[in-house]
Amino acid sequence: MMTHIRCMIIDDDELDRLVLQHYLKQYENIEIVASFDSAEKAIPYLELPIDLLITETNLKGMSGLEFRKLAHKIPACIFVSSHPELAAYVFEIDTLDFITKPLTSERFHYSMQRLFEFFKVKEKCECYDAILGHDFIKIKESGNIFQVRKTDILYLEALKDYTRIITLEKKTLYSGFFRQSSTQKLF
Known part of the structure; x- marks a missing residue:
């Protein structure tokens, strides 16, 4: 069963946001529910049921790293950045993947495969807990x-x-x- 994934995008570069949206539209089970050019604009939407956060690490104002700490309830997070030196740090704050810019379709597809695997394992764990946990x-x-x-x-x-x-x-x-x-x- 393919999980329906609700996604939020935050990137202050309009072209990168459009590229991310284009790549995501290739996946039938991913719905883009919000897209922002700043983390501050996304804060009111944290109460929405979001499954995936894709954010730039360095944003004007609040960084994507700071926003991820606020958005800790979102189960999966993928960072995109033109600063590869931040890769080690992002994995310390509950990150599924880190993609360096410029974005390529091959690398993005690889990240989506990791995402689908993550949700498959998550779903199995929830089933196991439902069967045994109670x-x-x-x-x-x-x-x-x-x-x-x-x-x-x-x-x-x-x-x-x-x-x-x-x-x-x-x-x-x-x-x-x-x-x-x-x-x-x-x-």
Whole structure:
């Protein structure tokens, strides 16, 4: 199944924006929902459901790097830049790819293949979490993380700063306070 991807473009060079739009229109599953010449203009649109941000690193005013920190909820980000020396830095702020200018169709296509792979893996992870995540709790023991089926838990035993999880198979001692994710109820 091909994921529908909603994209935002930010580049202060009009020609580069048009080239990006032209390349993106070749992909049926990518929709350009917004295109801006500055990061400041894009800020009000951060509440839209955006899946992909393509931005220039060096913009007038707020840089693309600063904007990415604000747009951390957007799952995929591709930076475009004529400054290859920034490549190492952008990967420190949750970046899928870095394309140097001038943009070429071959390099852009390669980046889109990485994007599609990213969303394919993301979708598999979400399916896996949907199948297992609701019926399991995650336990960290001796540096290893494993899952315990909720229905296998007989009872929990409080021991001062520890919690013992008793199942039919084994007793697990959990160090620290027993916590679960805020989105998940134990029983």
